[in-house]
Amino acid sequence: MHDSLHTSPRPAAAGALPGTDLAPVRQPAVEFRDIAIAYGRFMAVRDFSLAIRKGSFVTLLGPSGCGKTTILRSIAGLVDVTEGQISIGGRRVDDVPIYKRNIGLVFQSYALFPHKSVFDNVAFGLKYRKVSKPEIARRVGKALEMVRLPGSERKLPSQLSGGQQQRIALARAIVFEPEVLLMDEPLSALDANMREEMRVEIKKIQKETGITAIFVTHDQEEALSMSDQIVVMNAGRIEQIGTPEQVYAEPATAFVADFLGKANMLPGTVAAVDGLVATIALAAGRSVTALSPRVLAPGESITLVVRPQKLQVAAAGACANRLAGKIVSTSYLGGSAVYEIDIGQGSVVRAYALIDGKVAREGETVEIGFDPAACVLLDAQGRRIA
Incomplete structure (x- = not known):
């Protein structure tokens, strides 16, 4: 088994699902321990334990309402956990405010400031971190080169295509060198050809930077083509964890078999x-x-x-x-x-x-x-x- 991630470090319980008991990660970049998240009486997530290796690309995959976005938002500090704890780089963060977590975020809607230039959009997080102006200029230029949009600093988002706007959103998320990059359905607003192109670009940038990436999608093709490891979720729980080849060829449950590839x-x-x-x-x-x-x-x-x-x-x-x-x-x-x-x-x-x-x-x-x-x-x- 690969050691990019695993479920709880406790021994697997009797009757545990095959495919969810992976070898421990020595120094996880992100770790969840016995996470439960409730909205009133509704349990959105339960019994969620997971450790993610530094530099890996991990996808949370499942249908709408399965809890994958809730988990992603909990890492960012946008959702409070009801039980359990979350650690980033060995530091517990479930009680740490979002602005003190070194995390990059890319959303489906891009969330760019429409009246700010590309430069100001990308530099936004650096200014709040009190980075010097020359260093801001250097980092913004480097980030735009990585997303293949050098020279676009003075443009407004409205002057860019949807794919270019998504690249700017990605540049803004990586420009301050975050510990973890979180992406919530970032490609769903793009057409089929652009989605395929951006899959390749995102994976390439992630490998070049060595950043730990957590990607949320309901699209199995995205998950299979981009991920080092896939966490298949259903009804707030983990159904299976494994490489793309493992979850496809060796589905742990009937749900995984049906959801991933319609077997x-x-x-x-x-x-x-x-x-x-x-x-x-x-x-x-x-x-x-x-x-x-x-x-x-x-x-x-x-x-x-x-x-x-x-x-x-x-x-x-x-x-x-x-x-x-x-x-x-x-x-x-x-x-x-x-x-x-x-x-x-x-x-x-x-x-x-x-x-x-x-x-x-x-x-x-x-x-x-x-x-x-x-x-x-x-x-x-x-x-x-x-």
Whole structure:
């Protein structure tokens, strides 16, 4: 496991979710210990423990209302914690006012001063820190070079595109060399092409500066493409922590499997076992084999998780598991297509296929296949079998 972050330093409790017990971080840049945050009777966050390694890029990922922005705001001092403590660089800060926390903030709305020049916007935090004028000029110039907008000091925000305004907001956040950079859905207001460009830019700047970055998004593609570690949240709790590869390929729960990549989830019952190979009778009326991390018991209820990319369409002869189905929808994407395929009993699976010729259409019967090792198995409680 990587040591960019972990949950509570206490030993993992019995029944703990796989994927949430990572090795301790020696000197965390940011640490949460048993955080709970309540708004009246509503618990927005509970049992949140996390340590983040200096210089890492960590993303809090989850649906709206899961608590990710609340956690981000608590680091900044914009939200008070109800229980627990937050430390930055080993110093407890949950009772420290925002202006005494060395933190850079980038918001979705940019939050630029419309009547101030780019220079004054970027220099704003430095002036409050009583930095000398020559040093302010040097740092602003350096920050604008990093975001690829040198020479824009005299412009107003209204003279810039949305992407350029976001770059200015980023320059303002890093110009005073904060200990931690916090970004709350910073790309959601940009168009698709600009979002992709800014993902690359933000990651590049973060690596160049070595700053510890905490990024909030509900966009799984952003999280997978930018992060060193991802913290998947749901209903105020941590569902899973891991590298992008880990949370995608080895989802710890049914929620993670469904939220991250919309995996195919096929309920079934163990019909027979041969060591670690289990025959699963699917609710769809078919039987398949799956490789399990442990020996399963006949009659055990499980859910088979198969990513759409792991399903082979119309070329399943080499696969151990082969299922016939009828295409109910086709989404052509240029070099690839997404098929929705009914495999019986109303069970519909999604398959991604590269296109090298004819695209299959609605109503066609196709054969899909997957390897027994290509699935993740969840138990009756929706937790990954490990």
